[in-house]
Amino acid sequence: QKEVEQDPGPLSVPEGAIVSLNCTYSNSAFQYFMWYRQYSRKGPELLMYTYSSGNKEDGRFTAQVDKSSKYISLFIRDSQPSDSATYLCAFQGAQKLVFGQGTRLTINP
Amino acid sequence: EPEVTQTPSHQVTQMGQEVILRCVPISNHLYFYWYRQILGQKVEFLVSFYNNEISEKSEIFDDQFSVERPDGSNFTLKIRSTKLEDSAMYFCASSERTVSETQYFGPGTRLLVL
Numbered sequence: 001q002k003e004v005e006q007d008p009g010p011l012s013v014p015e016g017a018i019v020s021l022n023c024t025y026s027n028s029a030f031q032y033f034m035w036y037r038q039y040s041r042k043g044p045e046l047l048m049y050t051y052s053s054g055n056k057e058d059g060r061f062t063a064q065v066d067k068s069s070k071y072i073s074l075f076i077r078d079s080q081p082s083d084s085a086t087y088l089c090a091f092q093g094a095q096k097l098v099f100g101q102g103t104r105l106t107i108n109p
Numbered sequence: 110e111p112e113v114t115q116t117p118s119h120q121v122t123q124m125g126q127e128v129i130l131r132c133v134p135i136s137n138h139l140y141f142y143w144y145r146q147i148l149g150q151k152v153e154f155l156v157s158f159y160n161n162e163i164s165e166k167s168e169i170f171d172d173q174f175s176v177e178r179p180d181g182s183n184f185t186l187k188i189r190s191t192k193l194e195d196s197a198m199y200f201c202a203s204s205e206r207t208v209s210e211t212q213y214f215g216p217g218t219r220l221l222v223l
Contacts, residue, residue: 034211036214041198041217042216043200043217044200044214045214046211046213088151088152090152095157095164095165096142096154096157096165097142097144097152097154098154099153101150
């Protein structure tokens, strides 16, 4: 079983749609859960960071963690063309981050 | 807003040559990291560094790789004898403290080994 699984997409939705991105993980030692956004040929940029089960909201973004199911999600409301990027889930138990494959998202105007 | 910077942005080298990738972490950060991303693949951890020594490294980080903080601001990754499979995007990251602290990434150095 892979440590982290993330559907690479690509995912294409119309502007204004609600986007749902998901990752599953198998390592119970992961305590911190993150979503990074990566534009083409750029470094990952932190979007959301959480450490507990439940929801965390920041503007149009909501991160959801379900530790019992080892499942995390990122929801984007009122999606904009500028949200087009690759979204990486990331997990931390020790110092290193363990990343998912990334989901390539395109928001069509 | 403070940010991690990396130089060069692109590096082309011949197989067997040594390369040094440079990073300037955020100034009050104490933990430094290198990750790499082979084209089309996931971002992978290479090494973490604290208090002038390696604190964790992956199996990718073999004897060909070394890291150094030569002065108070720079953090470098050296690849002693590059191989074709070292071609990748290399990202430096830094964090204020360790586990539970956000890691901030630089823009990356694209390394191409011919």
